[in-house]
Amino acid sequence: MRPFDYHRARDLQDAQTDYVSGAAFIAGGTNLLDLMKLQVMTPERLVDISRLGLDRIEDDGDGLRIGATVTNSDLAADPRVRRRWPVLSRALLAGASGQLRNKATTGGNLLQRTRCPYFYDPDTPCNKRDPGSGCAAMGGELRNHAVLGTSAHCLALSPGDMPVALRALDAVIEIRGTDGRTRAQPMEGFHRLPGDTPERETVLDPGELITAVRLPAPRGDRQVYRKVRDRASYAFALVSVAAVLRLEGGVISHAALGFGGLGTVPWRDPEVDALLTAERPSAALFDEAATLLLRGAEPREGTAFKLPLARRVLRAVLEEATQ
Amino acid sequence: MTITLKVDGKSPDRIPDMKQGLVGTEIARPEGPLKVTGQAPYAAEDLPEGCAFGTLVRAPRWGKVNLRNEERLAAMPGVLSVLRDPAMIRRTAQGGAGKAPAQGMDEADFAGQSVALIVAESFEVARDAARAAVVAVDGPAPAVDPDQQETEGEPDSHGDLEAAMRGAAHALDVTYTTPSMAAAAMEPHAAVAWWDGDGVTVRTSLQMLKHNRKELADCLGIDPSRVRVLSPYVGGGFGSKLGVSPEAVAAALAAKTLGRPVCVVQERRQVFELVNRRSESRQRIRLAADEDGRLVGLGHEALVSNLPDEGFSEPVTQASHFAYAAENRLIGNRVARVRRPNAGSVRAPGEAIGVTAFECAMDELASALDLDPIALRLRNIPDAHPETGQPFSSHKLAQVLTEGAERFGWQDRDPAPRQRREGEWWIGTGVSAAFRVNLLTEAEARITLTSDGARVDTDMTDIGTGTYAILTQIAGEALGLPQGRVTVRLGDTDLPPGSGSGGSFGAASTGSAVWLAALDLRQQLATRLGCDEADLTLQDGEARVANTRQPITEILKGDTLTGHGHVQKGEAAQKVRQATYGAHFAEAAVNDVTGEVRVRRMLGSFAAGRILNPRTARSQCHGGMTWGIGMALTEGLVFDRRDGHVVNRDLAEYHVPVNADVPPLDVHFVDEHDPWTGPLLAKGIGELAICGAGAAVLNAVHHACGVRIRDWPATPDKVLAGLDGWPVPATAGSD
Numbered sequence A: 001m002r003p004f005d006y007h008r009a010r011d012l013q014d015a016q017t018d019y020v021s022g023a024a025f026i027a028g029g030t031n032l033l034d035l036m037k038l039q040v041m042t043p044e045r046l047v048d049i050s051r052l053g054l055d056r057i058e059d060d061g062d063g064l065r066i067g068a069t070v071t072n073s074d075l076a077a078d079p080r081v082r083r084r085w086p087v088l089s090r091a092l093l094a095g096a097s098g099q100l101r102n103k104a105t106t107g108g109n110l111l112q113r114t115r116c117p118y119f120y121d122p123d124t125p126c127n128k129r130d131p132g133s134g135c136a137a138m139g140g141e142l143r144n145h146a147v148l149g150t151s152a153h154c155l156a157l158s159p160g161d162m163p164v165a166l167r168a169l170d171a172v173i174e175i176r177g178t179d180g181r182t183r184a185q186p187m188e189g190f191h192r193l194p195g196d197t198p199e200r201e202t203v204l205d206p207g208e209l210i211t212a213v214r215l216p217a218p219r220g221d222r223q224v225y226r227k228v229r230d231r232a233s234y235a236f237a238l239v240s241v242a243a244v245l246r247l248e249g250g251v252i253s254h255a256a257l258g259f260g261g262l263g264t265v266p267w268r269d270p271e272v273d274a275l276l277t278a279e280r281p282s283a284a285l286f287d288e289a290a291t292l293l294l295r296g297a298e299p300r301e302g303t304a305f306k307l308p309l310a311r312r313v314l315r316a317v318l319e320e321a322t323q
Numbered sequence B: 001m002t003i004t005l006k007v008d009g010k011s012p013d014r015i016p017d018m019k020q021g022l023v024g025t026e027i028a029r030p031e032g033p034l035k036v037t038g039q040a041p042y043a044a045e046d047l048p049e050g051c052a053f054g055t056l057v058r059a060p061r062w063g064k065v066n067l068r069n070e071e072r073l074a075a076m077p078g079v080l081s082v083l084r085d086p087a088m089i090r091r092t093a094q095g096g097a098g099k100a101p102a103q104g105m106d107e108a109d110f111a112g113q114s115v116a117l118i119v120a121e122s123f124e125v126a127r128d129a130a131r132a133a134v135v136a137v138d139g140p141a142p143a144v145d146p147d148q149q150e151t152e153g154e155p156d157s158h159g160d161l162e163a164a165m166r167g168a169a170h171a172l173d174v175t176y177t178t179p180s181m182a183a184a185a186m187e188p189h190a191a192v193a194w195w196d197g198d199g200v201t202v203r204t205s206l207q208m209l210k211h212n213r214k215e216l217a218d219c220l221g222i223d224p225s226r227v228r229v230l231s232p233y234v235g236g237g238f239g240s241k242l243g244v245s246p247e248a249v250a251a252a253l254a255a256k257t258l259g260r261p262v263c264v265v266q267e268r269r270q271v272f273e274l275v276n277r278r279s280e281s282r283q284r285i286r287l288a289a290d291e292d293g294r295l296v297g298l299g300h301e302a303l304v305s306n307l308p309d310e311g312f313s314e315p316v317t318q319a320s321h322f323a324y325a326a327e328n329r330l331i332g333n334r335v336a337r338v339r340r341p342n343a344g345s346v347r348a349p350g351e352a353i354g355v356t357a358f359e360c361a362m363d364e365l366a367s368a369l370d371l372d373p374i375a376l377r378l379r380n381i382p383d384a385h386p387e388t389g390q391p392f393s394s395h396k397l398a399q400v401l402t403e404g405a406e407r408f409g410w411q412d413r414d415p416a417p418r419q420r421r422e423g424e425w426w427i428g429t430g431v432s433a434a435f436r437v438n439l440l441t442e443a444e445a446r447i448t449l450t451s452d453g454a455r456v457d458t459d460m461t462d463i464g465t466g467t468y469a470i471l472t473q474i475a476g477e478a479l480g481l482p483q484g485r486v487t488v489r490l491g492d493t494d495l496p497p498g499s500g501s502g503g504s505f506g507a508a509s510t511g512s513a514v515w516l517a518a519l520d521l522r523q524q525l526a527t528r529l530g531c532d533e534a535d536l537t538l539q540d541g542e543a544r545v546a547n548t549r550q551p552i553t554e555i556l557k558g559d560t561l562t563g564h565g566h567v568q569k570g571e572a573a574q575k576v577r578q579a580t581y582g583a584h585f586a587e588a589a590v591n592d593v594t595g596e597v598r599v600r601r602m603l604g605s606f607a608a609g610r611i612l613n614p615r616t617a618r619s620q621c622h623g624g625m626t627w628g629i630g631m632a633l634t635e636g637l638v639f640d641r642r643d644g645h646v647v648n649r650d651l652a653e654y655h656v657p658v659n660a661d662v663p664p665l666d667v668h669f670v671d672e673h674d675p676w677t678g679p680l681l682a683k684g685i686g687e688l689a690i691c692g693a694g695a696a697v698l699n700a701v702h703h704a705c706g707v708r709i710r711d712w713p714a715t716p717d718k719v720l721a722g723l724d725g726w727p728v729p730a731t732a733g734s735d
């Protein structure tokens, strides 16, 4: 058997002192435990961070500070979030199922791993699971795979909904380093493109802990989250779009778009945002935005449909947000 | 005494003469509270003392198998045994096989087959060792794509379809493809086995115990009398538990080797590979009609697949032989031999996908003819079996269609597609007919009558269908006992052999055996009272003859009476064509932006003989209709094109409909009096409701947005391709 130790951390210091090489933090466990059963992840020690008091949502100037272990259900239901950051609430509620959201945490959601079926199948090669072994998805059956940000080593899709909204909201992740110091990492740059190290998914170093996610005051009051999926609920996004927009005098004064179902990381393209900014909404503009977004896309058999789908969804979301 | 009835012809209907009033009422399942409070132990939830745990080891591809590190695995702490017994089975037996399927662990016939069992002191140790197994498999690249293989099978031909197609006023020639599907029962396949001397008991989750007992005996090389199978509760079967599966045989062999009980549960991911799947199909459907929409020609040719040496092939065209009249007919199945997991019976094998595709084609024809799809169907109801000339025992297609149409509100429908829009959504409605052969099979039951009440005994199973409830009702009705005084014991081969659950024949078959056992008891009571059985009225624990009444307990005088019933299939099955009929109606919304489909409401109208319990019958129909939604919109096993392994083998990736996919489902039963089906006049129902259900949904999709999806499921990408005229992206491996 693969024995592992379990330690319920008392406080942040304890959590990090207890973290040794080969350990993993466990929050809701909804992703980690599944992967452990399949031996896709094989930590030797679990450090339980669910009782560190990180489960609070606090006012933070004009923004919010969301503790890392706030559950997806609680965050989605928070009246402040629903009023001022509705795109986040919608994204959360579009994910998983009620039971999972009751367990899943903010930090865990940011770090959830790809659902590429080959990643889940230790009988097939996977550069993410087993660096250097190859990629079974290439030449295999694709659907829930990325078309943006892929590399010759990995096609794995970033599956989450919440992170897509967090990108559009310019959220900042609070990370406590192993030296006990806290740093602020914008969502941008938190997730890493696969390149030739698809096993390294974020900028977190071993033992580093997400303590909170900070939401700045929303820069747009027109917020939309739209997710297209294979069934009405309990399915990952084929394509999703999070839009945070502001309109002033009929002109788009702020545009921030996050995309799910497309990228190897929660996707945002500053050029797309820039294209929309200071423009009047129009069908032609939205189309141009889609073209720009998809310019570097690498569709393959099984994922090619995502391009026209993304174009249509983006157009519809922008229409809704600029009405 | 045993009352034996061979059903050679019509049976008199005696239920109306009975006075207890239980049959036909909505009693709740007697075992329901146990199930919903977690007190009904499923197969692996009742473990004997000293039980060891086994996990099956998976072959990553097909070919000759070499377990490289067997010694190391055996030496892992906590591991008790690495079993590669030549008696272990390589796949799940077909329904009713009664004998072992392919045995031996030296070959893997398909990727995902089990090739060893590791037994350990704990489940976790066994699982870890199974993961650590190094299984080398040696074989050439496997044939995995059914479309690229030689095929076997010739269609049956009547008349000249080709000529009819050429000469017809309207001719339709379309091909539908349907993916392979999984039964996806909630309770994974599991077995706990222990030996007592040279006899083995296997507590498991199977549907047809009298056959499973023989299969186990054949696998183990012992006499069936030495095998006892227990399946008191079965958490869903849908055909996947018809035949004995690898974990049960492995558990029995391991228990023998170790001299202690062994429990083997299939992991969810194994269930998707080790359990028989529904074959994918490619169905060419040809319809030739005259000006008025009368069919002059009908062709239904299906390509399905299975492993090289398997006898089963999904009988896709089974109902097409009798569903519609047409002089010129070409109907049949071809089988391609591929290295995909074993294909076998999954809920309504044949009709589930065959009727559904055919009913989509009928809708296409109705559109081409500019004829109401219900009118088209009504116009083509045959007077007798179109090929054999057999009369129908009863034929209710017209009623289910018209009564269903009225309830659904079909009359106001604008036949043109793309007419109704709400925001981004196109709204449409669709209809489909449903056909399913009706079967009766041999069954026995015993009822023991004491002053406490009646106890029904049979090895029949309740796979979630309501068997406990309806057998309670049948016995109570005939014996004049209220529900609370009847108990039912099921799922134990020590009890008389029932029919098992399969082919929707359980209620009519085992129900008849229970009925006959009750008649036997009625005769014994009548003898004690010195009257004719027919003159005896039993109600609320009392016997009435002419003007006298007497409690049954008094007649018993403390004795225990036993009644035996035995029903056999007879010539009725040949004399007449027996079938059940239904009509499905669906309203669907199609999103014009995303291609997403949401079913808004469905109505099923069914004729399935006497409805023994409307509540459990309705629940069966809800299940079938829900399966139809899955078939139409979400479900499909994906096979890797390189080695044939199932890619989406968990419930997150294999998409059965979730609650949000299932709208209000309305169920209507049409009265049917079919005396050919046996003494209860009951017919099968569980499978009928899936046949064609998906067609109503897909026809509604077409009516909503004008897009025909001939490659299922109708996922957003495919709908979108139709909506926008984009080329359909190849759907890798989901054929």
Ligand SMILES: Cc1cc2nc3c(=O)[nH]c(=O)nc-3n(C[C@H](O)[C@H](O)[C@H](O)COP(=O)(O)OP(=O)(O)OC[C@H]3O[C@@H](n4cnc5c(N)ncnc54)[C@H](O)[C@@H]3O)c2cc1C
Binding pocket: A024, A025, A026, A027, A028, A029, A030, A031, A032, A033, A034, A049, A068, A069, A094, A095, A096, A097, A100, A103, A104, A105, A106, A107, A108, A109, A110, A111, A112, A159, A160, A161, A162, A208, A209, A210, A211, A234, A235, A236, A237, B652
């Ligand atoms: C069937 C299913 C369907 C799903 N559908 C969706 C969906 O549609 N959309 C969607 O977005 N998600 C979906 N999910 C994923 C779900 O959202 C994630 O599993 C969940 O958010 C993970 O949170 P958790 O707290 O349980 O993480 P855990 O499983 O506890 O942890 C996940 C990872 O994060 C690490 N970790 C956790 N917290 C911290 C921290 N504070 N600091 C550092 N490391 C940490 C762990 O070490 C682990 O590696 C689905 C999951 C399942 C099982």
